Amino acid sequence: MNRERVEELWLGYVHGTLHDAGDRLELLNALQSDPALCEELLLDRALDGILRESGRSASEAGELEREIAAALRAEKDRSQFVEHVRLRIKRDLTASEADLARPQPSLRASRRASLRARVRRMGQGSRVGWVLAAAAAIFLVALAGLYRMADEKGLAQVVRLDAPATASVRPFLQRDRVAGETVHLGMSVRSGDRIETLGGSVDLALDRGRTLLKAGPSTSFGILQTEEGKRISLPAGMLTAEVSPQPDGKPLVVATPDATAQVIGTRFTVTVRDGFTRLDVHEGQVLFTRFSDQAAIRVAAGLCAQTRDARLAARSQSAPIATVVNRIEAMPAPRKEPSSEVARVVSFTLIDTDTDLPMPGFDPLPDGATVKLSALPTRNINLRANTEPEQLARIHFVVRGPVDYRFWNEPIPNENTEAEPPYALLGDDHGDYAPWKVVPGAHTVTAVPFAGKKGAPGKAGQALTIRFTVEE
Amino acid sequence: MDEKELVNKARAGDVDAFSELVRLHQSRVRAFLGRFIFSREAVDDVAQETFLAAFRALQTYDERWALRSWLFGIARNQALIFLRKECVRLRRENEDLEAAMTEWCVAKAEDRPVEQDAGFLAALEQCIQSLPEQSARVVRSFYYESQAAGQIGAKLGRSENAVRLWLFRIRQQLRDCVEARAGVPEGGA
Numbered sequence: 001m002n003r004e005r006v007e008e009l010w011l012g013y014v015h016g017t018l019h020d021a022g023d024r025l026e027l028l029n030a031l032q033s034d035p036a037l038c039e040e041l042l043l044d045r046a047l048d049g050i051l052r053e054s055g056r057s058a059s060e061a062g063e064l065e066r067e068i069a070a071a072l073r074a075e076k077d078r079s080q081f082v083e084h085v086r087l088r089i090k091r092d093l094t095a096s097e098a099d100l101a102r103p104q105p106s107l108r109a110s111r112r113a114s115l116r117a118r119v120r121r122m123g124q125g126s127r128v129g130w131v132l133a134a135a136a137a138i139f140l141v142a143l144a145g146l147y148r149m150a151d152e153k154g155l156a157q158v159v160r161l162d163a164p165a166t167a168s169v170r171p172f173l174q175r176d177r178v179a180g181e182t183v184h185l186g187m188s189v190r191s192g193d194r195i196e197t198l199g200g201s202v203d204l205a206l207d208r209g210r211t212l213l214k215a216g217p218s219t220s221f222g223i224l225q226t227e228e229g230k231r232i233s234l235p236a237g238m239l240t241a242e243v244s245p246q247p248d249g250k251p252l253v254v255a256t257p258d259a260t261a262q263v264i265g266t267r268f269t270v271t272v273r274d275g276f277t278r279l280d281v282h283e284g285q286v287l288f289t290r291f292s293d294q295a296a297i298r299v300a301a302g303l304c305a306q307t308r309d310a311r312l313a314a315r316s317q318s319a320p321i322a323t324v325v326n327r328i329e330a331m332p333a334p335r336k337e338p339s340s341e342v343a344r345v346v347s348f349t350l351i352d353t354d355t356d357l358p359m360p361g362f363d364p365l366p367d368g369a370t371v372k373l374s375a376l377p378t379r380n381i382n383l384r385a386n387t388e389p390e391q392l393a394r395i396h397f398v399v400r401g402p403v404d405y406r407f408w409n410e411p412i413p414n415e416n417t418e419a420e421p422p423y424a425l426l427g428d429d430h431g432d433y434a435p436w437k438v439v440p441g442a443h444t445v446t447a448v449p450f451a452g453k454k455g456a457p458g459k460a461g462q463a464l465t466i467r468f469t470v471e472e
Numbered sequence: 473m474d475e476k477e478l479v480n481k482a483r484a485g486d487v488d489a490f491s492e493l494v495r496l497h498q499s500r501v502r503a504f505l506g507r508f509i510f511s512r513e514a515v516d517d518v519a520q521e522t523f524l525a526a527f528r529a530l531q532t533y534d535e536r537w538a539l540r541s542w543l544f545g546i547a548r549n550q551a552l553i554f555l556r557k558e559c560v561r562l563r564r565e566n567e568d569l570e571a572a573m574t575e576w577c578v579a580k581a582e583d584r585p586v587e588q589d590a591g592f593l594a595a596l597e598q599c600i601q602s603l604p605e606q607s608a609r610v611v612r613s614f615y616y617e618s619q620a621a622g623q624i625g626a627k628l629g630r631s632e633n634a635v636r637l638w639l640f641r642i643r644q645q646l647r648d649c650v651e652a653r654a655g656v657p658e659g660g661a
Binding site: 007011013014015025027031032042046047050051053054065068069071072416453456 | 487488490491494495498499502503504505506507508509510512515516520523524527534537568569572573576577580582583584585593596600611615616617618621633636637640643644646647650
């Protein structure tokens with residue numbers, strides 16, 4: 001296609017008048033077949049966009065400011081509301097603790113005193129007051145009935161029990177639950193309940209039996225249904241879950257003191273012992289987040305991860321995992337603050353992107369190595385740069401060789417910048433490495449580290465170049 | 473009140489102070505987003521999301537860096553979130569040309585540090601100042617005064633297509649100028 005025709009189509013596209021499907025396809029083909037032309041016109045589109053936005057009238061700008069201010073005020077109101085509720089709950093808790101501490105009068109005496117006081121007050125009011133009071137009483141009775149009906153249904157049911165266990169009273173609503181009430185088979189477990197197992201174990205069924213929670217011995221866990229989904233708090237012990245697919249945007253989350261495991265639908269075990277959390281995934285995939293540094297990783301079936309590791313990573317479940325005696329020692333080192341030290345790339349590691357683990361024999365990948373694809377467990381690989389310090393402002397990769405790798409199904413230039421560890425040539429999503437459909441031949445990869453705070457331009461450090469050959 | 477004071481007040485929850493920061497930075501943030509996003513309405517939405525995200529994250533803002541650069545970083549992330557969703561939607565609706573353009577734009581943006589985008593914008597502002605008077609007038613009429621290409625053509629005795637082509641040539645000139653000033657590598661869209 002000649003240049004004039006491309007420009008004609010392009011101008012139609014930029015000015016919003018290229019409606020004919022044939023013309024649009026013609027332009028798309030022209031762009032796909034000529035990367036240089038495509039880049040030139042993308043830049044033209046970018047310039048058009050910047051100029052257009054720069055020229056927006058003052059009145060439109062004012063509208064944006066007003067909209068943002070309104071949204072912020074609404075958000076502030078919401079925050080204040082949440083804070084208000086939090087304070088109310090705190091106050092109620094303090095009050096109930098004080099009530100418990102105070103010597104209680106007998107219920108009958110208290111009721112009589114209350115009734116006498118009420119009659120005295122009512123006597124001072126008008127007939128309208130009596131009518132309003134009666135209506136309010138009817139309303140409250142009806143509301144309580146409805147609440148009880150809804151509540152009796154419960155969030156879960158005890159479906160197996162092999163030894164005595166106890167269920168705690170609700171944290172805020174002290175109604176018909178008694179602290180230390182014994183859990184029995186078929187018992188309805190409600191949102192807000194906490195179960196504590198002694199020597200035995202308890203199984204709970206949720207989601208009409210489609211989700212199963214199995215609490216091991218000496219386990220304490222609470223269960224809460226919120227608008228954001230089900231939340232299981234697990235301060236200690238072991239919980240195995242078989243989770244049916246959860247509603248969109250409402251995952252089931254198991255929260256331990258130092259991590260969360262977020263699940264849409266899968267089977268896994270979370271163990272809290274010696275102050276750290278271990279997650280074993282048996283089916284599906286779980287998003288595992290460590291609180292101390294907000295490191296997050298997707299743990300696939302057959303793998304496990306634990307918060308005591310300095311670098312949160314999925315590993316084989318059969319790998320020995322030492323028991324931690326001292327929690328302080330077990331906690332990962334705090335993320336280093338940006339400093340003026342020179343960053344350097346220490347080595348490269350070949351990653352198996354099916355398991356997101358280092359490829360045996362290629363950690364590190366030696367310079368001049370030969371990677372035989374047929375000898376690997378998978379052809380889905382990626383390359384990770386190991387750096388000092390671990391956290392950089394960013395890292396820039398340049399790759400040379402018979403590269404035909406694809407990123408989101410579109411060719412990209414032979415360069416890539418990563419802002420967060422792990423620093424992978426083809427990128428990753430919280431430790432879930434993207435696969436590199438590598439082409440056999442000689443490859444050269446250079447990684448340039450930039451020291452500094454994340455998001456900052458950073459100071460270029462000591463780069464490392466590696467040459468390796470890929471064979472079928 | 474200077475920017476630092478406004479930031480401190482906004483950090484304490486003062487919405488009016490933050491609105492003032494929005495007023496100061498919104499035009500550049502929108503221009504920055506214009507590079508990534510093709511639809512005006514979407515630019516407005518993403519600009520709004522950018523400022524809301526900035527307000528929520530204001531405690532993490534490091535004052536050693538310019539507020540504008542920090543906002544650009546947030547804007548870039550918000551733009552990429554939006555564009556990735558757009559790619560999926562456009563592919564689903566068989567809008568192949570738009571989908572391809574969006575995907576290329578995402579791939580380019582992901583590969584480009586945010587400071588390069590900021591440098592591009594700064595260089596463009598300078599290059600616009602150096603345009604010949606007649607070109608500057610056409611740019612002003614079309615982009616700043618929202619006159620249609622046909623209207624401009626009628627005033628200048630040219631066809632609508634000729635004005636479009638003229639604008640295209642001006643953008644080519646600007647691109648050359650920006651590349652010379654900012655050292656933008658070829659195809660850095």
